[in-house]
Amino acid sequence: MFTLHPQLEADTIMLGDFPLCRLLLMNDAAYPWFILVPRREDIREIFELDEADQAAFLQESTFLARRLSEVFAADKINVAALGNLVPQLHVHHIVRYHDDPAWPAPVWGKAPARPYTPKELAAMLLKVGLVLGEGAELVNEDEEGEDRT
Known part of the structure; x- marks a missing residue:
């Protein structure tokens, strides 16, 4: 049975499920940062x-990266699977801009995470709807039938 690693659970906001992957939002408002x-x-x-x-993973990752690039008008999309601290396979999809706080370096360790405010999270969730767009049907409902996006 699949369970999410406790560190991922603590650091992210669950958005929903593609056919294979759980889609998470890193709770750091400094970057549009998603994890599959x-x-x-x-x-x-x-x-x-x-x-x-x-x-299936490649299809979902490619779909996500392409849509993030379009919706967020990214200068670059960083896609990385490190797993040095969290061994469970998880792949970061981070929207990068030439003027973001860490550019051009990796985002890890540059500054403490800045959790989303309720207003910032609401705005991000609207953008997530745009990201999913025609792929929204890829996001499943949970066992109780509630939409998780």
């Missing part, structure tokens, strides 16, 4: 996914 986590047990690396899941 394949809903598979005990997976640390992309190569540990079976071939069908690898293909």
Whole structure:
């Protein structure tokens, strides 16, 4: 049974599920920062996914990166799977701008995370709807039938 690593649970806001991956928003308002986590047990690396899941992961990651780039008018999309502190496979999709607080360096360790205010989170969730756009049907409902986006 899939469970989200406690550190990811603590640091993110759950947005919903694609067919394979859970879509999370990093609770750091300094960057539009999303994370995909394949809903598979005990997976640390992309190569540990079976071939069908690898293909699904690539499709979901590509869809997300393309839509983030378009909706946020990104200068660059950073996609990274590090897992040095959180071993569960999770892949960061970070919208970057030439004038963001960490540019051109990686975002890790530049400044403490600045959690979203309720107003900032509401605005971000509206943009998430634009990001999902025609892919909104990829986001599943939870067991109680409630939309998670």
